[in-house]
Amino acid sequence: MPFKHNAARCHRMDNMKFKVANWTEYEAGLRRRGSLTLWMTAEALSSWQAAKRTTHGGQPRYSDLAIETVLTVGLVFGLRLRQTEGLLLSVLELMGLDLAVPDHTTLSRRARTWQSPEGRLGRRILGEGPVHVLIDSTGLQVYGAGQWLEEKQGARSRRGWRKLHLALDADSGEIVAHVMTDQDTGDASQVEPLLDQIELPIGQFTADGAYDGKPTYDAVTKHSADAAVIIPPRANAVERPDTKPASSRDRHFAAIHTDGWMKWQAATGYGKRSLVETAIGRYKAINGRRLRARSFGAQQTEVAIGCTVLNRMLACARPKSVCRIGTTS
Template identity: 75%
Template sequence: MPFKHNSSRRHRIGKMKVKVTNWSEYETGLRRRCSLTLWLTPEALVGWAAPRRKNRGGQPRYSDLAIESALTLGLVFGLRLRQAEGFLASLLQMMGLALAVPDHTTLSRRARTCRSPNRRPDRQGPPDGPVHVLVDSTGLQIYGAGQWLEEKHGAKSRRGWRKLHLALDADSGEIIAHTMTEQDTGDASQVGLLLDQIDGPIGRFTADGAYDGKPTYDAIIGHSADAAIVIPPRANAVEPNGEQPPGQRDEHVAVIIKDGRMKWQAPTGCGRRALVETAIGRYKSIIGRRLRARSFQAQQTEVAIGCAVLNRMLASATPKSVRRSSNVA
C-alpha cells in the first residue's frame, strides 16, 4: 500500500507488474459480455405474465420478471424507458415470441415497487467457508440543476446525491450486499443492514476509518462471533485502562501506539479494502455515476439491478493474475 509520506519519491518506486494466467479464457469472456444473443427459458415464458389476483381491484398484466428484464436491458445499453420498450419489442419480434412488452409508463410506475434480488451467479454457488467482506460507500448523482446555477446566477444549487453502500466478497469480487440511502446518512449505520443480507458466516470484515466505533464491532460480532475485524482506529484513539479484557479494536490501538500505523497495516491486510474501491469504480464506469430514476424507490430498484448486472458480467470474465518477480542484478 502506498503511503502519503512517500509521495515525494514515489516516482522512484517501481510499479508492481502482474501477469494474467488465464488470458485466453478471460479474452473470450470479455467478448461474451457484449454478445446480443438472448434467450428465454420455458420458466421465463410461463412467468412473463403476472398471475391473476383473487381479490378485488385491477389485474396486473406483467410480472416482476418482465419489468426487471426491460429495466435491465435499458440499464446495460444506456437506454431511456421509451427506447428500452422499443428495444425489447424488436428483440421479441426477431425471436418470434408473441409476448406483450411493458410500455414506458408501466416501467416507470412499476420500478418504484419492483426489487431486483441480489442473486449470485449460478457458476459461483454458495461459499465453501467464511467470506472476507469488504465494505465501503460512494456517492451517486441524482437529477438536479447542479453547480452551474450557483456559479452563473448565484442561485442555490439543487444538486443532490445518494449514498451507495456496498459489501464485497474479497475472494470472488462479487457484490453480496448493498443499500442506498440519503446523502446525510452515516456509513456505520448501514453495517447491520448489509450484514442481514449475508447468509453465511463472516471470516474477516475490512473497512475504512469511517466505520470505526463500538456499534460496528457489536453488529459484526452479533452476526459472526469469530469474525476478525480490520478497521483503522481514529488518530486520537487511546489504549483502554479498564479491567475489562481488551477487544479487537483495543488490540489494534495498542499495536498502532507501539509500532506505528504503517507496521499495523501490513500484517492485518488492511490494504485489501482497495478491492471494494475498484468495484465502486467498476460500477461508475459501466453503470454510470448518475442515477436516471427520479423517485427514491425507483432509484433503489436501479441500484439493485446495477449490482446484479455487475455480478453477471464478473461471472462471464474474471482474470487470474500473479505478481511478476523482479530480477535485480
C-alpha cells in the same frame, strides 16, 4: 497497497505490474457481456406474463421478472425507457415471439415498487465457510441540472445525491449486500442493515476509518461473534489501557504505534479493502455516476439491478492477474 504514508520514499519503491494469465478466456467473457441472450434468458421469456391474481384488484400484465429483464437491458446498454422499449420490440420481433413489451410509463410505474424475487445478492457465494466482507460507500448524483445551476449560476438547488453502501466478498469479488440512503446518512449506521442481508457467517470484516466506532464492532459481533474486525483507528484515537481484556480496536491501535502503519496493513490483510473501491469504480464505469430514475423507490430498483448486473458480468469474465514487480525508471 497504498504508499501515501511513505510519500518521501516512493521513488525508491518498485512498481507493481500485473499480467492477465487467462487472456483468451477473459476476452471471450468480455464479448459475452454484450450478448442480448445473456440478459434475455429463456426463463425470462417463459415467465413474461404475470401470474393470475387470487385477490381483488387489477390484473398485472407483466411479471416482475419481465420488468427486471427490460430494465436490465436498458441499464446495460445505456438506454432510456423509450429507447429500451423500442429495442425490445425489435428483438422480440426478430425472434418471432408474440410477446408484448412494457411501455415506458409502465416501466416507470413498476420500477417504484419492484421487488427482487430472490431478495438477496449473496446467493452466488460458494461454500459454507466464513466469508471476508469488505464495506465502503460512495455517492451517486441525482438526475437533473441542480449541481450545474449551483456552480455556474449561483442558484440554490434542492437537488442532492444518494449514498450507495456496498458489501463485497473479498474472495469472489461479488457484491453480497447493498443499501441506498440519502446523502446525510452516516456510513457506520448502515453496517447492520448490510450484514442482515448476508446469511453466511463472517470470518473477517474490513472497512476504512470512517467505520471506526463501537456501533460497527457491536453490529459485526452481533452477526458473527468470532469475526475479526479490521478497521484502522481514527487519527485522534486514544488507547484505553484500563480495558481488560484489550479489545481488538486497542490491539490495532497498539500495533500501528509499535510496528508502523505499513506493517500493520501487511499483518492484517487490510490492503484487500482496495477491492471494494475497485467494485465502486466498476459500478460507476458500467452503470454511470448518475441515477436515471427520479423517485426514491425507482432509484432503489436501479441500484439493485445495477449490482446484479455487475455480479453477472463478473461471472461471465474475471481476469486471473499475476503480479510482477518491475523496477522503476
